[in-house]
Amino acid sequence: MSMHLPNDDEGGEMSEINVTPMVDVMLVLLIVFIVTAPLLTQVVKVELPKTEQTEPTPDKHVAILAVTAGGEAMLDDKPVPLPNLEGELQALQKRDPNISVQLQADRAAVFDSVAKVMTSAQRSGIGKLSFVTVEQ
Numbered sequence: 001m002s003m004h005l006p007n008d009d010e011g012g013e014m015s016e017i018n019v020t021p022m023v024d025v026m027l028v029l030l031i032v033f034i035v036t037a038p039l040l041t042q043v044v045k046v047e048l049p050k051t052e053q054t055e056p057t058p059d060k061h062v063a064i065l066a067v068t069a070g071g072e073a074m075l076d077d078k079p080v081p082l083p084n085l086e087g088e089l090q091a092l093q094k095r096d097p098n099i100s101v102q103l104q105a106d107r108a109a110v111f112d113s114v115a116k117v118m119t120s121a122q123r124s125g126i127g128k129l130s131f132v133t134v135e136q
Contacts, residue, residue, distance in 0.1 A: 061099055063075065063076055063102070065104070067117050069109055073113075103130065
């Protein structure tokens with residue numbers, strides 16, 4: 001049986017889809033998304049992992065490069081000004097091509113100082129650079 005409308009000249013069936021309920025559902029979903037999206041974009045708080053304490057291996061091919069809390073560079077317990085650090089590391093590399101540098105940075109050291117020391121080590125040609133940490 002088909003539905004017959006009085007104004008229908010052709011006498012056919014009504015075959016249109018009513019999209020109003022679908023549009024209503026989509027608008028509700030859009031509003032829910034707009035409301036919840038800002039809640040999902042919070043600052044992610046990351047707790048950095050703690051490391052196990054390791055003792056540096058005694059080796060004659062190791063140099064200790066430290067950055068103090070004040071941002072000063074120390075090479076084998078001798079203070080070295082940052083502008084001269086690259087030259088000191090190059091001389092160290094020429095004396096011992098297999099040299100490995102262990103970087104120790106004080107917790108209170110500004111990252112800018114640590115980055116400058118790392119850049120000096122890279123420019124000087126040091127191929128082995130490791131970071132020394134302590135257990136917390």
